[in-house]
Amino acid sequence: MSDWIDIAAxxxxxxxxxxxxxxxxxxxxxxxxxxxxxxxLNNACPHKGGPLSEGIVHxxxxxxxxxxxxxxxxxxxxxxxxxxxxxxxxxxxxxxxxLLDKSVLVSRTPA
Amino acid sequence: xxxWTPHKLKLGVSGCPRNCAEATCKDIxxxxxxxxxxxxxxxxxxxxxxxxxxxxxVATEAEVxxxxxxxxxxxxxxxxxxxxxxxxxxxxxxxxxxxxxxxDLAERTALVARFEVSQDIYRHDPWAExxxxxxxxxxxxxxxxxxxxx
Amino acid sequence: MKQNLIIIGAGMATGRAxxxxxxxxxxxxxxxxxxxxxxxNYNRIMxxxxxxxxxxxxxxxxxxxxxxxxxxxxxRFGEKVAAIDRAAKTVTAQNGDVLRYDxxxxxxxxxxxxIPLPGHDLEGVIAYRDLEDTxxxxxxxxxxxxxxxxxxxxxxxxxxxxxxxxxxxxxVHIMGHLMERQLxxxxxxxxxxxxxxxxxxxxxxxxxxxxxxxxxxxxxxxLDDGTELPCDLLVMAVGIRPNVTLAQExxxxxxxxxxxxxxxxxxxxxxxxxxECVEHNGAVFGLVAPLYDQAKVAARTLLGxxxxxxxxxxxxxxxxxxxxxxxxxxxADGEGREDIVFRDPARGVYRRLVIENxxxxxxxxxxxxxxxxxFFGLIRDKTDITDMRDTLxxxxxxxxxxxxxxxxxxxxxxxxxxxCGCNGICKGQIEDAIAAGAGDxxxxxxxxxxxxxxxxCTGLVEQVLAVTLGDDFVLPAAASICACTDMTHEDVRxxxxxxxxxxxxxxxxxxxxxxxxxxxxxxxALNFYLLADWPLDYADDPQSRFINERKHAxxxxxxxxxxxxxxxxxxxxxxxxxxxxxxxxKFAVPTVKVTGGQRIDLLGVKGEDLPAIWADLNAAGMVSxxxxxxxxxxxxxxxxxxxxxxxxxxxTGLGIKLEKTLWGHGRHIS
Numbered sequence: 001m002s003d004w005i006d007i008a009a010x011x012x013x014x015x016x017x018x019x020x021x022x023x024x025x026x027x028x029x030x031x032x033x034x035x036x037x038x039x040x041l042n043n044a045c046p047h048k049g050g051p052l053s054e055g056i057v058h059x060x061x062x063x064x065x066x067x068x069x070x071x072x073x074x075x076x077x078x079x080x081x082x083x084x085x086x087x088x089x090x091x092x093x094x095x096x097x098x099l100l101d102k103s104v105l106v107s108r109t110p111a
Numbered sequence: 112x113x114x115w116t117p118h119k120l121k122l123g124v125s126g127c128p129r130n131c132a133e134a135t136c137k138d139i140x141x142x143x144x145x146x147x148x149x150x151x152x153x154x155x156x157x158x159x160x161x162x163x164x165x166x167x168x169v170a171t172e173a174e175v176x177x178x179x180x181x182x183x184x185x186x187x188x189x190x191x192x193x194x195x196x197x198x199x200x201x202x203x204x205x206x207x208x209x210x211x212x213x214x215d216l217a218e219r220t221a222l223v224a225r226f227e228v229s230q231d232i233y234r235h236d237p238w239a240e241x242x243x244x245x246x247x248x249x250x251x252x253x254x255x256x257x258x259x260x261x
Numbered sequence: 262m263k264q265n266l267i268i269i270g271a272g273m274a275t276g277r278a279x280x281x282x283x284x285x286x287x288x289x290x291x292x293x294x295x296x297x298x299x300x301x302n303y304n305r306i307m308x309x310x311x312x313x314x315x316x317x318x319x320x321x322x323x324x325x326x327x328x329x330x331x332x333x334x335x336x337r338f339g340e341k342v343a344a345i346d347r348a349a350k351t352v353t354a355q356n357g358d359v360l361r362y363d364x365x366x367x368x369x370x371x372x373x374x375x376i377p378l379p380g381h382d383l384e385g386v387i388a389y390r391d392l393e394d395t396x397x398x399x400x401x402x403x404x405x406x407x408x409x410x411x412x413x414x415x416x417x418x419x420x421x422x423x424x425x426x427x428x429x430x431x432x433v434h435i436m437g438h439l440m441e442r443q444l445x446x447x448x449x450x451x452x453x454x455x456x457x458x459x460x461x462x463x464x465x466x467x468x469x470x471x472x473x474x475x476x477x478x479x480x481x482x483x484l485d486d487g488t489e490l491p492c493d494l495l496v497m498a499v500g501i502r503p504n505v506t507l508a509q510e511x512x513x514x515x516x517x518x519x520x521x522x523x524x525x526x527x528x529x530x531x532x533x534x535x536x537e538c539v540e541h542n543g544a545v546f547g548l549v550a551p552l553y554d555q556a557k558v559a560a561r562t563l564l565g566x567x568x569x570x571x572x573x574x575x576x577x578x579x580x581x582x583x584x585x586x587x588x589x590x591x592x593a594d595g596e597g598r599e600d601i602v603f604r605d606p607a608r609g610v611y612r613r614l615v616i617e618n619x620x621x622x623x624x625x626x627x628x629x630x631x632x633x634x635x636f637f638g639l640i641r642d643k644t645d646i647t648d649m650r651d652t653l654x655x656x657x658x659x660x661x662x663x664x665x666x667x668x669x670x671x672x673x674x675x676x677x678x679x680x681c682g683c684n685g686i687c688k689g690q691i692e693d694a695i696a697a698g699a700g701d702x703x704x705x706x707x708x709x710x711x712x713x714x715x716x717x718c719t720g721l722v723e724q725v726l727a728v729t730l731g732d733d734f735v736l737p738a739a740a741s742i743c744a745c746t747d748m749t750h751e752d753v754r755x756x757x758x759x760x761x762x763x764x765x766x767x768x769x770x771x772x773x774x775x776x777x778x779x780x781x782x783x784x785x786a787l788n789f790y791l792l793a794d795w796p797l798d799y800a801d802d803p804q805s806r807f808i809n810e811r812k813h814a815x816x817x818x819x820x821x822x823x824x825x826x827x828x829x830x831x832x833x834x835x836x837x838x839x840x841x842x843x844x845x846x847k848f849a850v851p852t853v854k855v856t857g858g859q860r861i862d863l864l865g866v867k868g869e870d871l872p873a874i875w876a877d878l879n880a881a882g883m884v885s886x887x888x889x890x891x892x893x894x895x896x897x898x899x900x901x902x903x904x905x906x907x908x909x910x911x912x913t914g915l916g917i918k919l920e921k922t923l924w925g926h927g928r929h930i931s
Contacts, residue, residue: 008252015437016778016804019252030252034446034778035593051820051868054808056781059594063781065808065816070781074596095517105255114892114923115792121858121894122919124830126901126912133897141919143901143910172915176922183923187793191750192786193891229796236884237813238875246872249812 002090004099010036011096018053018062023105028089029053030098031073033060038098039073040091046071046084114230116183117190117199135163138196139179144168148175152182153197153205161197164205167213181212181219184226265361266290266563267352269342269507270368273549274536276302276324277556278366283332285564292334293360295352298391299339301329306549308395309581312422318392345511347529364531364563367508367519371501371537371547376410380472385479386495389419394496401494403427408482408492410469412439414579416498417456421581424461431462431490433482438465438766443577443588445777447604447611448627450766454609455584464488466800503538503545518545523569525559535559541570548575576637578630587633590623590640591615594777598622603654604773605629611770612654613777619647632656671724680725681711681718688725695729702726720747743782745774750786757790763798765791765805779805789891809889814871817864822871824863825888826878827924830898830916831859840881848874858895860886887924896920 013019013032020027020043029043029052037060043053050066060073070079076086090101114120123134124141134140136156140163142149147170151163166182169175185208190199200208211218241249266282268275271294282290294301307321329336337354344353345365352360373388375381387394398419401407405428409420412434420430432439438449439456453463470485472495481491503518514520514528518540525533535555537546546552554570561568576589592615594600603612610628614621614636620643624636635657639646646653676689686709694708705711705722712719726734741747748756753772762768765787769779779787784805791799803811814822826841841861845853851865866874875885887894896919899905901912 012252014248014804019248022251022254022256024256027251033594036441037593037595048818049820051816054812054816054820054868056784056807057804058778058780058784059776060596060598066818068781072596102255115789115890116892117789117793118891119894120892120923122896122916122923124896124898124901124912124916124919126899126905126908126910129907131899131905132912132916137897141912141915143908143912143915145909148910148915172918175915176918179919180922189754191754192789229793232796236879238885239879241813242872242876242879249871250869 002101003103004092005102007098007100009096010038010093010098013038013098016057018055018057020051020053021100021105025106027051027053028100028105030091030100031057031062033057033073036093038091038093040089040100041071041073041076042087044086045069046078046086047082052086114183114187114226116187117192118195120183120196122179136160137163139163139182141175141179146170148172150175150178152208153200155195155197159197164200166205166209177219177223178212180226181222182208184222184229185211187229188222188225263289263291264363266292266364266366267360267362268292268294268366268368269352270370270536270538271296271298271300271302271324271336271338272368272370272536273302273305273323274552274556275366275368277553278368278535278559279332279334280324281557281560282563285560287332290563292332294329294334294336294338295340295342295354296336296338297341300392301326301336301338303392305391308389308392309418309422311392312395312398312419313425313581314422342507345507345532347511347513347532350531362531364533366559366563367527367532367534367538368536369504369507369519369534369538372504373497374500374502375497376469376499378469378472380474380479381497383472383474383479384477385474385493386472386497389415389496389498390501397494398423398428398496399426401426401428403429405429405493406491407431407494407496408433408490409496409498410482411496411498411500412436412463412465413442413498413500414440414577416496417452417579417584418581419496419498420461421456421459421584424456424459429462430460431464431492432456433467433469433484433490434463434465435468436465439463440579440586440588443625444586444627445592445613445625446766447613447770447774447777448586448588448625450764450770451609451611451627452579452584452586456581459583464490501537501547503540505538508534508538516540516543521570523558523571524562525555525570526562533559533562542572544572548577550575574637574641576633578633585628585630587626587630587637588624589633589637590621592623592625600777601650601654602775602777604770606771606773614654616646616650619645621646621653671721672728680721681709686711691722691725692729695726700726700730700734719752742786743780745776745779745783746772747775748772753787754790754794757794763791763795765802810891812868812871813875813885813889814866814868815889819865821865821867823888824866824871824874824878825856825860825886826883827886827920828860828883829920830896830913832913832917833861837881837883840878840883844874844877847877856888856895858888859897860888860895862888893920893923896923 016034018029018031020029027043028040031039043051045052045064047069048066050064052062054065055062061070063070069082076088078084089104092099121137122139123132123137125132125134126143134142136154140151147168149168151165154163155161302324304321304323310316341355342352343355350362373390387397407423407428407430409416409432412432420432424430438446439452456463468485471483473481473483479495481489483489505515505519508519509515519534519538521527521534521539521541525535527534536552558568558570574590579586599616601614613625615623621639674688678688680686680688690709691711699705699708712722740749742750756772760771762771768787788802788805809815814824848870850863854862856862896916898913898916902908
């Protein structure tokens with residue numbers, strides 16, 4: 001059963017930016033795109049574990065700050081020639097607030 | 112914020128031609144001599160290694176500062192993003208740069224003035240600014256670990 | 262026997278419901294119509310043309326006093342309803358009259374949201390909702406100033422209407438571009454340009470702080486950056502909220518709006534609701550098309566016929582003369598979604614279609630919306646566009662033929678077709694230059710000037726070369742900035758300077774970017790170019806910077822950061838060294854290293870500790886060393902005449918002066 005919890009205001013994350021949410025299983029990166037869509041992914045690049053939350057957000061993708069892998073925010077998949085997968089988590093925006101599904105966050109496997 | 116430039120900018124000032132500050136492999140180097148200051152540009156000591164080329168010799172510290180401001184501004188206004196000075200110089204040529212910052216004093220003055228305008232805007236220490244106003248943005252937006260007893 | 266129908270609110274939705282009901286069943290109902298406004302139904306969405314002087318109130322009235330009389334509707338205009346008693350099935354009017362109903366229809370509409378800024382209750386602070394508000398704005402003239410808070414549909418219509426009357430209007434919008442819910446940045450940029458051309462001042466990313474008054478009347482809006490915008494009238498157009506008070510007090514199910522089912526029936530089977538006051542499947546409504554659909558369904562429900570309200574795709578058009586824009590559907594980027602972008606910088610045209618699963622799901626257009634109905638039809642019907650994909654963006658006139666090969670299209674151009682708009686060069690002149698020996702782009706530029714100015718026709722010129730020379734001409738491998746554009750860095754820098762492009766959306770539009778908002782390769786470059794060329798006009802965009810420059814520290818392979826305080830010319834003091842040592846202890850810095858640039862690097866600092874360690878170093882007088890930036894790093898020095906027996910000048914002193922000059926403290930630090 002899903003358990004949506006209020007994480008922050010949409011405005012707490014800059015457009016085309018990200019913030020992290022700490023959990024006891026590591027950090028989850030919450031992204032806000034130029035179109036104000038919100039996505040939650042493990043904050044670790046499948047390549048060398050780079051913090052995706054620190055990358056440049058463009059369209060519905062983020063470029064990892066360490067070696068420029070481009071990761072889809074929707075599927076968590078590495079784009080182009082690179083291969084890899086980042087775990088994604090349900091996220092939604094309701095009336096200007098960002099909601100994450102806590103039941104998924106606490107039951108996931110550690111990053 | 113410092114003066115944003117197309118790529119990083121490293122300088123060296125050596126007190127004599129023995130060049131202990133390795134000024135002749137910097138983006139901009141100054142080597143002091145008895146009669147004044149030799150300003151040279153376009154050195155590199157990274158993936159490429161290159162010696163600087165002499166731009167001009169001047170007599171006073173004030174001239175050194177003006178020439179360096181002018182060449183920095185010319186670089187800011189014209190170089191391609193991520194080109195160090197030596198790469199930019201390869202494209203436009205040292206003579207093209209000399210014409211503007213050495214030969215044409217009016218152009219040098221104009222470049223210095225434009226440099227000052229930019230500098231006035233980015234005069235603050237970004238650390239102090241971020242520590243005072245944006246510290247929040249460096250922290251997690253939420254901490255669920257605190258309630259992780261379940 | 263006639264049934265008693267009471268309607269609360271004479272708006273566009275209840276008006277349409279009433280028409281539909283009485284058309285089908287003229288003799289079945291005793292209708293009583295309450296309205297808080299002292300008049301009947303008028304076409305509220307035409308208030309903007311009234312404001313602009315294009316229409317009069319008489320022209321937008323939809324139901325006249327005679328109509329109500331002819332149809333036997335008892336009008337109680339200018340009267341509010343005090344309460345509803347659902348058990349007794351009665352309504353109590355403001356004056357105490359109690360009226361019995363068989364069916365009740367709520368059309369209580371919405372209330373404009375007023376931001377509770379200090380001073381929001383001053384005289385002269387209004388919303389834009391009804392004829393009274395419109396009249397207040399129409400009373401202004403060229404001697405007046407007005408501030409509009411809100412750069413959405415309504416706010417911009419208000420601003421344009423007043424500007425047409427000569428009023429000095431400033432629009433204050435909190436988001437980065439206008440109408441951000443309907444438009445992407447590119448279209449927002451074009452819209453802003455058009456409004457500025459009409460004499461309207463537009464301030465985006467602007468936060469209102471306080472409304473200032475004198476003698477109880479508004480005098481200015483204060484922004485949080487300290488700017489004061491003087492005004493005689495302040496219009497807030499920041500959104501609406503369903504008006505649910507009456508329904509709530511009557512115990513009906515209410516969320517954001519009054520809950521209704523597909524038949525527009527509330528939680529009480531005898532009470533219906535339509536219009537902006539309702540919530541259906543989680544959605545609330547502000548545009549007129551769904552309101553009319555709801556009205557028809559509500560009427561059918563009253564008539565005992567089966568019908569159901571379905572939410573449909575919506576489209577938006579702005580009713581401002583000279584601002585031709587259209588938006589529909591979902592235009593967010595996404596996995597499996599593809600953009601088709603067409604820009605014609607010369608005509609100020611922008612079109613963007615978002616494709617998913619071979620159908621158009623969203624469209625944004627500016628400048629030429631002639632085909633918008635056709636595109637909207639394709640969105641609504643989820644038409645499979647596979648067969649017309651290549652020419653889709655050009656509209657219906659181009660459909661039906663075979664997909665065009667771009668080279669074939671160029672080949673088919675007549676000799677007098679203009680290729681280079683800046684220099685007026687036609688295809689024939691380029692062909693002649695080629696015949697005379699010009700074999701590449703540079704030679705064409707040199708001999709004809711084609712593509713030598715703004716450069717947007719470079720691709721076309723190359724295609725003419727390819728068509729004319731055949732296999733002898735190889736289209737050059739694009740040395741463009743990235744896949745978002747065909748232009749080189751040099752082209753774009755030239756455009757930024759010559760066309761005075763001062764924002765990223767301006768560059769994207771005028772240089773014909775192929776993506777809606779760039780990528781991690783072009784955005785940092787554009788951010789630098791704009792910053793370097795327009796220091797007074799362009800605001801830095803941190804989100805277009807690499808992390809090191811955004812967080813003012815160098816990211817390490819494990820995601821921690823390195824911190825390097827500045828040591829001017831490589832000179833330090835015992836106090837600075839003690840502060841660095843203390844910081845290293847306090848923040849458990851794992852590695853402390855002396856750098857090649859004559860300073861000290863603290864490696865392995867956690868991202869969230871950065872502001873605190875900076876504060877400590879700042880307290881000891883140290884500032885950022887910019888070891889992370891594309892900017893001045895270090896000025897390495899030797900000791901010079903102070904100590905060295907060979908020194909010829911004060912190299913350390915000069916190094917310090919240079920570092921302070923270039924670092925940005927300039928003349929302000931001695």
